[in-house]
Amino acid sequence: MPFTQPLLSGALQIVRWLNPPVCLLCHETHTGVRPICVACQDTLPRNPEACRKCALPLPTTSRQHTPRQFSSGSLIKTDAFFTRQKTRSSPSQQMVCDPCRHTPPIMTETLAPFLMRGAIRDLIHIWKFRYHPHLTPLLATLFAEASFHLAPRAANSPGILVPIPTHWDRMLHRGFDHTWLLAQALNQHIPCSPGVKSWLKNRERRVAQHRLSRAERLSNASACFRASPKMAGSAVIVVDDVITTGATASAAAQACIDAGARSVKVWCVARTPAPGLSR
Ligand SMILES: [Zn+2]
Numbered sequence: 001m002p003f004t005q006p007l008l009s010g011a012l013q014i015v016r017w018l019n020p021p022v023c024l025l026c027h028e029t030h031t032g033v034r035p036i037c038v039a040c041q042d043t044l045p046r047n048p049e050a051c052r053k054c055a056l057p058l059p060t061t062s063r064q065h066t067p068r069q070f071s072s073g074s075l076i077k078t079d080a081f082f083t084r085q086k087t088r089s090s091p092s093q094q095m096v097c098d099p100c101r102h103t104p105p106i107m108t109e110t111l112a113p114f115l116m117r118g119a120i121r122d123l124i125h126i127w128k129f130r131y132h133p134h135l136t137p138l139l140a141t142l143f144a145e146a147s148f149h150l151a152p153r154a155a156n157s158p159g160i161l162v163p164i165p166t167h168w169d170r171m172l173h174r175g176f177d178h179t180w181l182l183a184q185a186l187n188q189h190i191p192c193s194p195g196v197k198s199w200l201k202n203r204e205r206r207v208a209q210h211r212l213s214r215a216e217r218l219s220n221a222s223a224c225f226r227a228s229p230k231m232a233g234s235a236v237i238v239v240d241d242v243i244t245t246g247a248t249a250s251a252a253a254q255a256c257i258d259a260g261a262r263s264v265k266v267w268c269v270a271r272t273p274a275p276g277l278s279r
């Protein structure tokens with residue numbers, strides 16, 4: 001029926017007009033199609049200048065210098081600017097924090113386009129702890145929009161998406177496997193071949209990371225995964241929702257390398273800044 005689609009679209013618009021969606025974060029009605037309004041989306045704390053190895057925000061002094069843009073729109077570069085550029089290290093070196101430069105992590109790259117605070121923390125908590133699995137596509141979309149703007153190479157470097165496994169009793173309590181759903185949703189944005197694979201398993205029962213102190217998290221996460229040998233020779237992308245200390249991601253990456261993975265990247269929605277970091 002040629003009129004079916006316009007009729008459905010019109011009916012949907014009437015329903016939305018009669019019953020406008022309410023933003024999950026500010027609880028105001030809005031006209032958008034997402035579960036959060038545009039104003040709240042604009043407040044999501046970005047992580048635009050981060051170490052490409054661990055995704056921690058870089059200190060101001062480590063960030064790459066960009067020339068000042070004047071009102072004429074032209075970029076005016078002085079001799080002093082070029083002199084500074086010559087004496088600086090390359091951009092790829094600059095985008096790595098000092099700890100990662102001194103002790104390179106096992107993963108080749110970590111992408112975390114948001115900082116775990118404010119609106120994104122509220123959104124992730126609603127998603128995980130108040131049973132809102134339907135927010136998964138929104139989180140994947142936010143990740144894709146933010147991270148591929150930051151790192152276009154990510155969209156061109158597919159690998160096998162391997163979610164950090166959720167322990168069965170936490171999954172039972174939560175009602176869904178959040179990292180598996182997130183990896184599936186990311187695969188809609190970045191079709192990866194052969195897609196999402198549950199090739200990481202928990203080796204032992206772990207206490208929920210969010211209940212532990214920083215020191216406890218580091219020891220709790222170590223050596224708690226085993227990876228399938230099926231990933232041998234492949235590029236693997238480990239998927240998690242949040243990186244707090246990096247211990248879980250590092251343990252997962254190490255298990256993948258031990259199983260023969262050619263390389264391991266980590267994609268997560270948000271990164272908890274290091275203690276004492278103000279931004
Ligand atoms: Zn809102």
Ligand SMILES: [Zn+2]
Nearest residue numbers: 051054097100
């Ligand atoms: Zn780093």
